[in-house]
Amino acid sequence: MEQVERIWFELLGGVRAWRGDEELDLGGSKPRAVLLALLLRAKKVVSQAEIVEAVWGDAATGGAHSLVQTYVMHLRRVLEPGRARRGAGKVLVSSVYGYTLRIEPDQLDLSVFTQRIGVAQKFRAAGDLPAAVDAFDAALSLWHGPILADLSGPLAEVERVRLQELRLAALEERAEVVLGLGHHAAVIAELKALSAQNPYRESLCVLLMIALYRNGRRADALACFADMRRRLIDELAIEPGPNLQRVHHDILNDRDASVSGAAKRLVPRQLPRDVHAFAGRHGELRELDCVITEVGQSPVTAVISALSGTAGIGKTALAVHWAHCIAERFPDGQLYINLRGFDPALQAMNPEDVLRQFLHALGVPAGRIPVHPEAQAALYRSEMADRQMLLVLDNARDSAQVRPLLPGARTCVVVVTSRNHLTGLIAADGARSFPLDLLTVEDARDLLAYRLGRERINAEAQAVEQIITCCARLPLALAIAAARAGTEPHRSLGSLATELQNAGARLDLLATDDPHINVRAVFSWSYRALPPEAARLFRLLSLHPGPEISLPCAASLAARPAVEVSAQMQQLIQANLVAEPTSGRYSFHDLLRAYAGEQTQCVDDELERASATNRMLDHYLHTAFDAAMLLYPARDPICLTTVHPAAVPEVLPGYDDAMAWFSREHKVLMTVLNHAASHDRDTVTAQLAWTLATYLEQRGDRHDYAISQELAAKAADRLGDPALQILTHRLYANALAQLGHFELAHDQLIQCLALSTRSADDVATAKTHDSLAFLNERQGRYGDALAHAEQALSLFNKLGRKEGLAIAYNTVGWLHAMLGEYASALTFCRQSLDLHEELGNRLGQAETWDSIGYAHHQLGNTTQAIECYDRGLHIFRDLGDNYQEANTLSHQGDTHEAAGDLKAARKAWQSALSILEQLDHPDAAELRAKLSASA
Structure with missing residues (x-):
């Protein structure tokens, strides 16, 4: 990209722009509102429709799109004199998909503010409070005047509230730091x-x-x-x-x-976005509002169910809309989960999985979460005991799924939606029932009027009545019908009503005794209106197990370029067939997933479906493999099959990108893993679990680590491949050891030893002894651990495997240190270091410097120990290995403390704690204890 002109943009006050000392004339409020929409999504394409929605919302007229073009041309003339011709800009660029403002983060005051706040928080975490105050002041100096002054429209209204909250949060944190200084x-x-x-x-x-x-x-x-x-x-x-x-x-x-x-404390805000143009349900909303008056007297649970058991009746819409209406009453936040009780493609959520997600959202580190469901539920109730929170448990299967998720706090409200009445919850737990029927004709007419305009509805009253009848007053069906009518404003509603009346059979999933419900007709009508490629994508998306799919994965599934698939996704979103809960990530309503699944079975042959599934699995497996190797470059790689030419693995440049990708796709990868395991994809199951191991271990997510490796071990057993069995059972043993299940882990490793001996695989035998050394070390049995490490060392030496030998020397040295034999520890660790340097294994060098530093510390050589830790830290930082950096910082802090430099010790521990908290790792608890004890 060519170097753009350096223009400074401001939105922390009024929307303004400067070239040097010259303020640019951006025009009136509407062009500045357009610029606001582009600034908030700088470097990304913003469609014309998105700008219209941001600037005018429901007040948009037919000429709004032309006005956007006019305002963009004006802004381009101001920002890029001489480049007024449409599409010719370098700063403000037009394309068939919309407009892109190409600026760097340091050209926008909001981005600079965020960066400076981050610097201030780092100074605060490191204990440098005066520097933190200066950084906060530098950030807050960017604010000028009333926020988004003179701007109106949906986007400005939302951003005004968000920016005000950002400023207040920064002012509060600055005040906390000043109080910490004693001022x-x-x-x-x-x-x-x-x-x-x-x-x-x-x-x-x-x-x-x-x-x-x-x-x-x-x-x-x-x-x-x-x-x-x-x-x-x-x-x-x-x-x-x-x-x-x-x-x-x-x-x-x-x-x-x-x-x-x-x-x-951590305040989760997990509610999905409010329902656009929510209409009707006035009586139900009044009844739900009565629940709020009881908060503080007893725990409140409201069950929103369907009288007919019909999906799509608007249970979620009502729950989410009401939750948004009352959210401000719950200062400690809102939790939301889709329990998938009736999802045709995915298993219902287990309560223990939900408890772990909720505990994580409440700020409980993964390592503090107990293994047993009863203990998880007890910790959850304790965490919720003094909070005022709102919980939305969506799409529950039965009372047993919900009951463990109910907090005992009298200050909490729980809203449950289900196709069932959940009579057990009502009878045994005191829940209040709010059964939903179909919309009244008046409410259904209001829904259509909100979306299509009252004038259009009144002009064709008879056709509207026919549409309402054909849609059976079902909110989901009415919303889709309105979306279709909205895309063709010049077409009469009468012709649409006629097409609805002639549609095919109802969707089996929605079949009831009521002959008027015909949602498949509505789905088929929207589906048949799609261009062929978008229709094909819609069908193939049903092959993805969910819960969300990224654009690169969708491109792999469809075997089409990402830019084409992005455009097709927008067509599906406009047709209300797919949702985009977050930018670039897409999801299905469960009924639409079922319908898409029916269509792919009818239209796409078995070979096409199998090929699409293979491309999807290739996307995840090869991206996850690359990410895993970035997290741990010295790890012995597994051998993958060649990636399908049409699959699109993501390109991840470094460690941070790999961690971010795994964090983003964590839930999806676990779902894909379960899907592969349940569909006889044993090789993919074992290999995908292998790619997850390092990430889950570094995150301290012991539960998913154990679940994934157990699936892999079972898959390897079914395949009967001894080498794969040894690998997967060894990883499963490591996961079990981290959960404290030492006997089970020992049994797995003994099984590995038997397999490797029977296969005459000395390399596998050596690695298994190394794992046994780790297991015994975890139990404090350092003598037994050293014996296994020495066997691994002997085998690697005999085989001439320098990589394994280098690791084994370090393990033996470390265990000598654990036994108090520090001179021997140094001898073995130096041999390890020499080999790692010969092999160019920088990660191994850093790990060994940490071991050498520890031995010097114990010998009283604190200066040498600190130097060794510094050398290891330099490499870990260069490699981007945050977890190992934190581990070494913790050890270095111990050495500073031993040397009598408590200030340096606390600084090292605080830096380590900051890293571990970012990773949400359970080791953070030990560091907090050190800092507290040294205060």
Whole structure:
């Protein structure tokens, strides 16, 4: 890309642009609203339809698209004088798909603000509070005037709220740092002003109370609490939250309230986006609102079910819409999960899987989550005990699936949707039932009017009645019918009604005794209107097990270029056949998945379906393999089959990209793995599980690590391939050991030894002894561990396998150190280091420097130990291996502590903790304990 002109853009206030010292004339509010839409998605294509929705929303007229073109041409003239011709821009570029603003992050004040906040947070984490304050000040200096002044429209309204929240969060964090420096009086005036502007923001009240108390103004601090409590009770009918109450209790008892203790805990906001043009259900919403009056008296559970058991009746739409209406009443956040109780393609969610997801969302590290479901449920109830939260449990199968997910807190509300009435939940758990019937004719007419306009509906009243009848007053069917009518505004509704009446048989999944329900007709009607390639993509998407699919995977599935598939996806989205919950990721409604599955069975032959599935699996397997090797380059690779030419594995440049990809695709990969295992794809199952091992181990996700490796071991047993059996059972043993199931892990490794001996595979035998050494070390049996490590060393030496020998020397050296034999440890580790340097294995060198550093530490050579750790850290950082970097930083901190330099020790531990918290790794708990003990 050619170098673009350096223009500075601002949106932290009014939307403005500067070239040098010259402010550019962007025009009135509408062109600046267009620019806002482009700035927020810089470097990405923004379609004309997206800009119209952002600037005008439902108020858009037929001429809005032409106005967008006019405003874009004006902006291009301003930003790029002399390049007014459409499509000729280099900064503001046009294409058939829309418009792209090509600017770098350092050209936009919002991006610079985010970067500076990140710097401030790093300084704070490292304990450098003065530098943190300076960085916060530098970030906050970018704000100028009222936020998005003079702009209107849906996007500006949403962004105004979001940006205000960003600024407030930064101001609060800066105040916390200033309080940490002991400058209590310096923040009182600012906190008072902010509290006056945000009278219900409890976190500001917390900080103001602490500042007042520490400044000797205890009475004022208590009065601040009393004012907030009175306001909350009188105007919102709620009590203050737990953090505010805790600080009040501390001050009341003349105890200093800590900023860290009062800091905001993780607040999940998991609700899906609100339903566009939600209509009707006024009575149901009033009844649900009555539930809120009972919050605080007893736990509240509301069950939204369907009278007829019909899917598509709007249970989720009502639950999500109501949840958005009341979300502000729950300051500790909202949790959402699709329990997949009636998904035709995917298994229903197990309660223990949901509990782990919820605990993770609540900030519980993976390593702290217990193995047994009863213990998980107990921890979940404890975490929820003092929170005010809203939970939406969507698409539940039965009461047993829901019951473990109910918190005991009286301050929580749970909304459950199901096709069943869940009578067990109502009878045994006191849930309130809200059964849904079909829409009334009036509500159905309102739904169509919201989407098509009242004028058009009134002009063809009889046709509208026919459409409502054909759609059986089913919200999902009506929404699809409206989407179809909306794409053809010049076509009469009468002709659409006639086509609906003549459609084919109803979808079997929706078959009931009611002869009017004909949703398959609506689906088929939308499907048949698709261009052939989009229809083919729609069919093939049903072969993906879900829950979401990325664009590169969809391109692999369809064997088409990504740019074509992206355009086809937009056609499916516009037809309401596919959703895009997050940018570039797509999902199905379960009924549409079933319908697409029917179509691919009817239209695409078995070879086409099998080829598409193979391309999809190739995409995941080969991308995951590349990602796994980036996480652990020294790992012995497995041999994959050649990737299909039409599959599109993702290109991942480095360690961070690999970690990000695994994090993004984690749930999908586990679903694909289960899908492969249940469809006799044993080789793919074993290989895909292998690719996941390093990521899951580094994340500390012991549960998924064990599940994936167990599936792999069973697949290898079915294949009867001894080498694969040894590999998979060894990894399964490692996962079991991390869960503390040492006896089961030992049995797996003994099985591996028997297989390798029977196969005369000395390399596998040596690696199994290495795994046995690890297992015994985990149990503190260092003598037994050393014996196995020495057997591995002997075998690798006999075989002349320098890679294995280098690792074995380090393992033997480390275990000598564990036994207190530090001189021997250094001898073996130096031999390991020499071999790793000869082989050019930098990761192995870094790991060995860590071992050598530990031995020097124990010998009292603290200066040498710190130097060794520094050499290892340099390599780990260069390789991007964050987990190993954190491990070595922790060891280095121990050495600094031993040398009497507590400040350096805490700095190293804090840096390690920051990394492990980003990885959500269970080892973070040990570091928190060290920091707490050294405070």
